[in-house]
Amino acid sequence: MDRPVGPVDATRVPRFAGPATFARLPRRDQVDRADIAVLGVPFDSGVSYRPGARFGPAHIRASSKLLRPYNPAVDVSPFDVQQVVDAGDVPVNPFDIEHAIDEIESAADMFGAEGIRLLTLGGDHTIALPLLRSAARRQGPLAVVHFDAHLDTWDTYFGAPYTHGTPFRRAAEEGLLDPAHCLHVGTRGPLYSSEDLGADSVFGFQVIAADDFGASPLDAVVTRMCDRLGDGPVYVSVDIDVLDPAHAPGTGTPEAGGLSSRELLSALRGLAGLNLVGADIVEVAPAYDHAEITGIAAAHVAYELLCAMAG
Numbered sequence: 001m002d003r004p005v006g007p008v009d010a011t012r013v014p015r016f017a018g019p020a021t022f023a024r025l026p027r028r029d030q031v032d033r034a035d036i037a038v039l040g041v042p043f044d045s046g047v048s049y050r051p052g053a054r055f056g057p058a059h060i061r062a063s064s065k066l067l068r069p070y071n072p073a074v075d076v077s078p079f080d081v082q083q084v085v086d087a088g089d090v091p092v093n094p095f096d097i098e099h100a101i102d103e104i105e106s107a108a109d110m111f112g113a114e115g116i117r118l119l120t121l122g123g124d125h126t127i128a129l130p131l132l133r134s135a136a137r138r139q140g141p142l143a144v145v146h147f148d149a150h151l152d153t154w155d156t157y158f159g160a161p162y163t164h165g166t167p168f169r170r171a172a173e174e175g176l177l178d179p180a181h182c183l184h185v186g187t188r189g190p191l192y193s194s195e196d197l198g199a200d201s202v203f204g205f206q207v208i209a210a211d212d213f214g215a216s217p218l219d220a221v222v223t224r225m226c227d228r229l230g231d232g233p234v235y236v237s238v239d240i241d242v243l244d245p246a247h248a249p250g251t252g253t254p255e256a257g258g259l260s261s262r263e264l265l266s267a268l269r270g271l272a273g274l275n276l277v278g279a280d281i282v283e284v285a286p287a288y289d290h291a292e293i294t295g296i297a298a299a300h301v302a303y304e305l306l307c308a309m310a311g
């Protein structure tokens with residue numbers, strides 16, 4: 001097999017002159033095969049507070065230009081060992097959430113049918129539901145590791161079942177999750193009621209709270225995470241608001257007391273070796289960002305996920 005086509009070389013073409021793809025990777029139509037596609041889903045009609053995550057994919061791509069091809073933290077060159085491409089954006093309906101969900105599911109199915117794993121850039125957290133549907137259709141019930149300040153297993157908002165606060169409850173109801181192997185990481189902040197956590201555990205989620213970081217050493221957190229996820233297919237969903245607002249101000253529902261970028265990147269490195277079938281990074285809302293702090297964090301999250309998927 002030919003060697004994968006990697007990013008445009010930043011020592012030959014200045015970063016600010018190169019392509020607008022994620023990490024300056026080739027577009028899907030520029031190569032004849034792909035192992036992993038970075039796919040944008042510019043959808044934010046499911047938000048309960050600040051809008052703007054529809055501009056997340058473009059912002060993360062713009063903030064990814066400085067990534068280099070070798071990751072010394074894990075000794076992996078993610079673009080050498082697998083063909084990673086940028087597959088552009090899914091043109092989702094901003095006025096009809098259920099239609100948008102169907103469009104995202106169909107797009108994900110197209111990649112799945114070709115055996116291409118997805119790293120999806122949102123978009124608000126609503127998009128996780130169709131991505132999970134598509135992944136579960138091929139893989140069966142999924143172990144989900146959900147990095148987020150929020151549970152996102154609430155029932156409805158204003159009677160609406162499909163929102164960014166409800167994707168994992170819908171996924172559980174639809175049998176997409178393996179209830180013995182799901183986990184929230186980084187949860188914190190006020191809930192609606194003391195019953196929220198009880199309902200959440202019924203759907204199969206255990207919790208590693210934000211406060212557990214710092215209370216125990218990071219390797220203990222990683223061990224707990226991997227033990228919970230097990231050997232089956234694992235889907236990774238990263239809501240950027242898992243980070244403290246100091247590390248990710250550009251998001252719609254920020255909560256104080258979150259993870260540092262270093263803690264999150266280290267935890268993601270711990271996922272290498274698991275059977276990672278897909279991942280998303282959601283809730284990047286550039287209007288509230290400053291100096292690309294959130295965009296850069298999200299780009300590095302994406303990069304670590306690509307390295308973990310290479311393992």
Ligand SMILES: N=C(N)NCCCC(=O)O
Nearest residue numbers: 048125150164165253283
């Ligand atoms: N998925 C994110 N980012 N936020 C959900 C928060 C829902 C709420 O307003 O209670």
Ligand SMILES: [Zn+2]
Nearest residue numbers: 149150239241
């Ligand atoms: Zn969140």
Ligand SMILES: [Zn+2]
Nearest residue numbers: 125148152239
């Ligand atoms: Zn979320």
